[in-house]
Amino acid sequence: MRQSGPALAVKRSIDLVLAGSALVILSPVMTLIALAILATMGRPVLFAQPRPGRGGRIFTMFKFRTMRPSSRGTADVATDGMRITRVGRFLRATSLDELPELFNVFQGSMSLVGPRPLLVAYLDRYSPEQRRRHDVLPGITGWAQINGRNATTWEDRFRHDVWYVDHWSPLLDLRILLRTVAPVLARRGISREGHATMPEFGVPSPTPEHRD
Secondary structure, three states, X not given: OOOOHHHHHHHHHHHHHXXXXXXXXXXXXXXXXXXXXXHHOOOXXXXXXXXXXXXXXXXXXXXXXXXXXXXXXXXXXXXXXXXXXXXXXXXXXXXXXXXXXHHHHHHOOOEEXXXXXXXXXXXXXXXXXXXXXXXXXXXXXXOOOOOOHHHXXXXXXXXXHHHHHHHOOHHXXXXXXXXXXXXXXXXOOOOOOOOOOEEOOOOOOOOOEEOO
């Protein structure tokens, strides 16, 4: 089923209702997280970064900040792990750093379910098949996230993303949302072994890490 016309309207309606409700219900939690970040890292509270969305169009994705600024102005493999604070490590382990993406869902640049929005630099590195992941809205969670998350390979991750594009339906979105709960609670697939998250796609190690 293509994400267009009535089908896309159904998906958008579900996103608005669930994301809007979650923002209201979780606002006390988000306030406490913001205060904890201010107390341990200072400003800014949010991590904002351009990411490619549907059709490769660039939007600004928001997360709670988890790392101190790099002293050299750039992040690399040696410093990424050290820059993550105790609060930041907890936020990543529990996926609470993802909560500000609900604002992206509410404004329409993301969906609750879809391929994760990756780095803009990756756009020129995809094969034609991998690039099909941008045929749909990016999501907070997705088929790849319930099938290995960051612990899998880039090739498997993109294969799962394209499978989602080809098999999408509102029922599949519901299935993914329900299956997201267990990996988050169990803290599975947070990172690839030896990395804070995953190695950068398309560049031999050692490299700066991908910040999902």
